[in-house]
Amino acid sequence: MTWPLAAEDAKSETVIDTQGEYPADDAEFAGLYGYNLTYTHAGFLNDSNRYYLISSEMKGQERIYIADVESKQVKMLRLADSDKTSRVGNYTLLRKFKDLVLLKYSELNVAPQIHAVRFQNTATAQNLDELLAKENLNFSLIEKLDLEADKSEFGEFFSEGVKSYKQDFIKLENGAEAYFQRRGDLDPEKKHPMIVLIHGGPFSSAPHSAFLIMRNFLLLQGYTLLVLNYRGSIGFGENTMNTLLGTIG
Numbered sequence: 638m639t640w641p642l643a644a645e646d647a648k649s650e651t652v653i654d655t656q657g658e659y660p661a662d663d664a665e666f667a668g669l670y671g672y673n674l675t676y677t678h679a680g681f682l683n684d685s686n687r688y689y690l691i692s693s694e695m696k697g698q699e700r701i702y703i704a705d706v707e708s709k710q711v712k713m714l715r716l717a718d719s720d721k722t723s724r725v726g727n728y729t730l731l732r733k734f735k736d737l738v739l740l741k742y743s744e745l746n747v748a749p750q751i752h753a754v755r756f757q758n759t760a761t762a763q764n765l766d767e768l769l770a771k772e773n774l775n776f777s778l779i780e781k782l783d784l785e786a787d788k789s790e791f792g793e794f795f796s797e798g799v800k801s802y803k804q805d806f807i808k809l810e811n812g813a814e815a816y817f818q819r820r821g822d823l824d825p826e827k828k829h830p831m832i833v834l835i836h837g838g839p840f841s842s843a844p845h846s847a848f849l850i851m852r853n854f855l856l857l858q859g860y861t862l863l864v865l866n867y868r869g870s871i872g873f874g875e876n877t878m879n880t881l882l883g884t885i886g
Contacts, residue, residue: 659873659874659876659877660695660696660872660873660874664695665695665700665713666693666695666702666711666713667695667696667872667873667874668693668874668875669691669693669702670693670694670840670871670872678692678730678731678732678733679691679692679730679733680733682703682733682735682736682738682756682759682768683735683736683756683759683760684735684759684760685759685760685762686706687705687706687707688703688704688705688706688759688762688765688768689703689704689706690702690703690704690714690730690733690738691704691730692728692729692730693872694842694871694872695872696814696842696866696872696873697814697816697842697843697844697845697866697870697872698725698726698727698728698844698845698846698847698872699727699728699729699844699847700713700715700728701713701714701715701728701730701738701740702714703765703768703769705764705765708764708765710764710765712765712769714728714738714740714754714769715728716742716752716776724742724744725744725846726742726743726744726745726747726846726847727742727743727744727844727846727847727848728740728741728742729741729742731751736755736756736757736759737753737754737755737756738753738754738755738756739751739752739753739779740752740753740754743847743848744846744847744848745802745804745818745845745846745847745848746799746800746802746848747848748781748782748783748784748799748848749781749782749848750778750780750781750782751778751779751780751781752776752777752778752779753776753777753779754774754775754776754777755774755775756768756773756774757772757773757774757775758773784796784799794857795853795857798820798822798856798857799848799853799857801820801821801822802818802819802820802821802856803818803819803820803821804816804817804818804819804845805817806845811868811880813865813866813867813868813870814865814866814870814873815863815864815865815866816843816845816862816863816864817861817862817863817864818852818856818861818862818863818864819856819861819862820856820857820859823859823861829859829860829861830859830860830861831860831861831862831863832855832860832861832862832863833862833863833865834852834862834863834864834865835865835867836865836866836870838869838870838871840869840871840878841870841871842866842870842871842872842873843864843865843866843870845864852864868880868881869881869885
C-alpha cells in the first residue's frame with residue numbers, strides 16, 4: 638500500500654517565528670523544539686550531508702521535517718490522502734537508516750499506523766522539491782491497528798466510540814490553547830464529568846490529533862476532556878516559551 642506525499646504544497650516551505658511571534662493558523666513550521674529522542678533519531682539522509690531529517694512540534698502536533706542546510710529551506714514530510722489532502726495528524730519519527738525512514742502516524746479517530754519511506758536518490762536531488770517528488774519516494778504501510786478486526790462486543794463498542802470522537806478548539810489572546818474532546822453520542826442536554834489534562838514539561842506540548850491510550854480510556858467511559866497547551870508549551874512561538882522565564886510556579 639503506498640501513499641503519495643503532498644510535496645507540492647508551498648506552505649510547507651514557510652519558515653516563521655523569526656521575530657518570536659505566535660504562528661499563523663496556516664503555518665507549518667515554528668522552529669525546532671525538543672530534546673532526548675528528538676535529536677537522537679535525527680540525522681542526514683544517506684550520505685548527502687545536505688538534507689537533514691528531524692522531528693519537532695508545531696502547535697501541539699509532533700511532525701517530521703527535512704531541512705536543506707544549503708538553501709535553509711524546510712519542508713514537512715507528510716502523508717496525503719488520494720485527493721492530495723494533507724494528513725494533519727501526529728507524526729513520530731521512529732528510526733532513520735541511510736535513505737530509509739520509519740514513522741508512526743495517528744489521529745484522534747485514526748489508530749496508529751507504521752509507515753516506511755525510502756528516498757530513491759538523495760545524492761543528485763538539487764532541492765527539496767526534487768527530493769520530495771513522488772517519483773523519488775517509495776511509501777509503504779508496514780502495520781496498522783485495525784479497529785474493525787475485533788468483532789466482539791467490546792471491539793464494536795471500542796470501534797464505534799472512537800469513530801464518534803468530537804473536539805472544539807479554544808484559543809486565548811495570550812497564546813494558550815485548549816482542546817475540548819468528547820464522545821459524539823453524549824446527550825448534550827445532560828451534564829457530563831470533565832477532566833482537565835495538563836502536560837508535563839514545561840517544554841513540551843499536548844497534541845490535538847493523536848490516538849492516545851489514556852484519552853481513549855477516559856473518553857470511552859463518558860468523560861469529556863479539556864486538553865491544555867498553556868503558555869510555555871513548545872511549537873507556539875518563541876514569545877510563548879519565554880513567558881515561563883522567571884515565572885515558573
